[in-house]
Amino acid sequence: MTTLTAGEVEVTPPRRRTWGWTRGLGVSGWLSIGVLVLVLLLAVVGPLLASQDPNEGNLAQGFGAPSVEHWLGQDANGRDLLTRLVVGARTAVIGPLLVVVASTILGTVLALAAAWFGGWFDTAVARVVDAVFAFPGLLLAILATALFGAGLPAAVAALSIAYTPYMARIARSAALRERGMPYIAALRVQGIHGLSICVRHILPNIRTLVLANATISFGFALIDLAGLSFIGLGVQPPTADWGAMVGEGLAGILQRYPQESFYAGALIVATVAAANVLGDRLTTRSEGRS
Amino acid sequence: MTTTGEVILRVEGLSKSFPGRGRGHDVLAVDGVEFELAAGGSLGIVGESGSGKTTTARMLIGLERPTTGRILIEGVDHTTPARTARQWRERGRRIQIVFQDPYTSLDRHQTIGSCLSEAVSVHVRGRAGEVSDRVEELAALVGLDDRQLRAVPRALSGGQRQRVAIARALAAEPRILILDEAVSALDVSIQAQILNLLADIRERTGISYLFISHDLAVIRQITDDTLVMRHGRVVEHGPTPRVLDEPQHAYTRLLRSSVPRPGWTPESALAALSGADPTEDDA
Structure with a gap:
C-alpha cells in the first residue's frame, strides 16, 4: 500500500452510488452521443415526420433536382430523397441494434458462466468462441441469407452469432479478473449464491467495458448490414434503407447524379464514426478506473 | 479472554502442494501443519512471505482443498471445501475471514x-x-x-x-475469525485502533481468532499462543510471550531480531544469531 491514509478522523464526504455516466467523455464523446441520439430519434419518429410516401414516385421526375417540394431532390424512380433518408433511418438502425442487444446478452452470459464455473466449461466456451471467430461475420450472414432467403431477419440472426465471440472474449477476461478478487472470495465464504454474485457483483463491475464494446459493435453491425443491403441480401426493395440506397444510387452516379449514394453514405459514416468514437471514449474511461 | 479449554478448531497433518510449472516438481506450500485453537482463544501464525500462512488460512476457510490432512471445526470434518451455497453458509457460520x-x-x-x-x-x-x-x-x-x-x-x-x-x-x-494480515495494510495508529476493536469484540462475543501476520509486535498484542511457520512447516509453537521472548528456533530468533530498533542494523540482526544459520531448517 503506497498511499498514506490520513487517519480515520479524516472527514469523508458521503458519496451516493453514482453511475458516472457523464465523467470523462470529453467533447468528442458528447458530440458522438449527440449524433447517435439524433439518429435514434430519427429512427423512432422519422416515419411520423415524413409528409410524403417514401415508396411512391413519379417516374417522369426521375433524378429530379432539389425543389420546394423535394428538398434533396428525387431518386431514379422519382421518389422523394429526404423522405426516404428519414424513413430509412429506422431499418438502418433497428438491425444493428438487434444484433448488438442479442450478441451482448449472449456474449455476457457466456462470459460470466465461463468465468464463474471455470474448468472444462470455460475451456469449452473458449474453444467455441475461437471457432466462431474463424468465420467473418459477413460471410456467415451471406451464408444465412443463402439458406433462409434474403432479408433482414436472416442477416441479423447470422450477425448476432458472429458478433457474440467479440463480446464474450472481452467480457470473459474482465469477469475472470473480477472473479479473482478477494471481495468475490468474501461473498462465497458468506454463502451467497453464485448466480447472485455474478449478477449483483461481477456484472456491475464489468458493465462499463461491456457497454463500450456494445457501442463499438453497433457501428460495425451497421456497416455490415448496410453492406448486405447494398449487395441486395439485406433490406429488400422497395423499403427505404441507407445501405440499400447507397446501392440503388449507383446507377445515378454514372449519370452524374451521385446525391442518393452520397447522402445515404454520409449518414452511415456519421453514425458509425459516432459509435466508434463514443465506444473508444467509454473504453478509455473504463480502463482509467480501478 | 476466557478460554474454557474446549477445542474449537483442530488441524491434523495439513499439507498442500501445488503443481509445479512445466515439468518442475510440485511445490509443497504447507507441510504437515498441526495445531489446536481453543474456544475464545487467539492463535497467531507468523512467518515470512511464502511460509504457507495464507495457504493454511485458505484451506481452513475452504477456498483451497488440502492435499492431505484433516480440518475439524467444532468436531465436524471440514477438510473438503464447500460446493453449494448452502454448504458455504453452514461453514461460514463456523468460520469467517478478513482479508x-x-x-x-x-x-x-x-x-x-x-x-x-x-x-x-x-x-x-x-x-x-x-x-x-x-x-x-x-x-x-x-x-x-x-x-x-x-x-x-x-x-x-x-x-x-x-x-x-x-x-x-x-x-x-462465526465461532472463529481468521484475520489474514488484516492490519498489515494500515498505518500504525490505525492498526492500534483496529487491534483494540478486535480485542474488544473477542471480549464481548467469545469469538476465537486465528491471527496471521508477519508483524511480531501485532502478534504480541493480540494473541495468546503463537505458531512460527517456515517453508510450510511449523518450526515453533507455544504461548506467545515464550515464543517471542525465549525463541527456541534459530529462525524465530532471526524474525525477532529483524525488527528494527534504535541502533539496529541488518548486520546486528544477523550477528544476534551467534553462528546459527537460520537458513538451515534443522535447529
Missing part, C-alpha cells in the same frame, strides 16, 4: 450498508426490519456511522474499510 487488502475485499460499486445487509440477510431469516436492525448492530460494534453506511468503499479510508470487512465477517456470527 489483507481492504481495497480489493469490498465491491467498489456497492454501498457499505448494502454490503452488510447482503451478508446479514444470508444468515438472518426474517423480515426486512430484522436485517436492518442487525446491520445497525454490526455497524455500531465496529464503529461505523450512518453516513459511512451510505458511502461506497472509495469514500472510506483503509481503516474504515477494514472495519467494514470485519463487520461483514461477523454477520454470520
Whole structure:
C-alpha cells in the first residue's frame, strides 16, 4: 500500500452510488452521443415526420433536382430523397441494434458462466468462441441469407452469432479478473449464491467495458448490414434503407447524379464514426478506473 | 479472554502442494501443519512471505482443498471445501475471514450498508426490519456511522474499510475469525485502533481468532499462543510471550531480531544469531 491514509478522523464526504455516466467523455464523446441520439430519434419518429410516401414516385421526375417540394431532390424512380433518408433511418438502425442487444446478452452470459464455473466449461466456451471467430461475420450472414432467403431477419440472426465471440472474449477476461478478487472470495465464504454474485457483483463491475464494446459493435453491425443491403441480401426493395440506397444510387452516379449514394453514405459514416468514437471514449474511461 | 479449554478448531497433518510449472516438481506450500485453537482463544501464525500462512488460512476457510490432512471445526470434518451455497453458509457460520487488502475485499460499486445487509440477510431469516436492525448492530460494534453506511468503499479510508470487512465477517456470527494480515495494510495508529476493536469484540462475543501476520509486535498484542511457520512447516509453537521472548528456533530468533530498533542494523540482526544459520531448517 503506497498511499498514506490520513487517519480515520479524516472527514469523508458521503458519496451516493453514482453511475458516472457523464465523467470523462470529453467533447468528442458528447458530440458522438449527440449524433447517435439524433439518429435514434430519427429512427423512432422519422416515419411520423415524413409528409410524403417514401415508396411512391413519379417516374417522369426521375433524378429530379432539389425543389420546394423535394428538398434533396428525387431518386431514379422519382421518389422523394429526404423522405426516404428519414424513413430509412429506422431499418438502418433497428438491425444493428438487434444484433448488438442479442450478441451482448449472449456474449455476457457466456462470459460470466465461463468465468464463474471455470474448468472444462470455460475451456469449452473458449474453444467455441475461437471457432466462431474463424468465420467473418459477413460471410456467415451471406451464408444465412443463402439458406433462409434474403432479408433482414436472416442477416441479423447470422450477425448476432458472429458478433457474440467479440463480446464474450472481452467480457470473459474482465469477469475472470473480477472473479479473482478477494471481495468475490468474501461473498462465497458468506454463502451467497453464485448466480447472485455474478449478477449483483461481477456484472456491475464489468458493465462499463461491456457497454463500450456494445457501442463499438453497433457501428460495425451497421456497416455490415448496410453492406448486405447494398449487395441486395439485406433490406429488400422497395423499403427505404441507407445501405440499400447507397446501392440503388449507383446507377445515378454514372449519370452524374451521385446525391442518393452520397447522402445515404454520409449518414452511415456519421453514425458509425459516432459509435466508434463514443465506444473508444467509454473504453478509455473504463480502463482509467480501478 | 476466557478460554474454557474446549477445542474449537483442530488441524491434523495439513499439507498442500501445488503443481509445479512445466515439468518442475510440485511445490509443497504447507507441510504437515498441526495445531489446536481453543474456544475464545487467539492463535497467531507468523512467518515470512511464502511460509504457507495464507495457504493454511485458505484451506481452513475452504477456498483451497488440502492435499492431505484433516480440518475439524467444532468436531465436524471440514477438510473438503464447500460446493453449494448452502454448504458455504453452514461453514461460514463456523468460520469467517478478513482479508489483507481492504481495497480489493469490498465491491467498489456497492454501498457499505448494502454490503452488510447482503451478508446479514444470508444468515438472518426474517423480515426486512430484522436485517436492518442487525446491520445497525454490526455497524455500531465496529464503529461505523450512518453516513459511512451510505458511502461506497472509495469514500472510506483503509481503516474504515477494514472495519467494514470485519463487520461483514461477523454477520454470520462465526465461532472463529481468521484475520489474514488484516492490519498489515494500515498505518500504525490505525492498526492500534483496529487491534483494540478486535480485542474488544473477542471480549464481548467469545469469538476465537486465528491471527496471521508477519508483524511480531501485532502478534504480541493480540494473541495468546503463537505458531512460527517456515517453508510450510511449523518450526515453533507455544504461548506467545515464550515464543517471542525465549525463541527456541534459530529462525524465530532471526524474525525477532529483524525488527528494527534504535541502533539496529541488518548486520546486528544477523550477528544476534551467534553462528546459527537460520537458513538451515534443522535447529
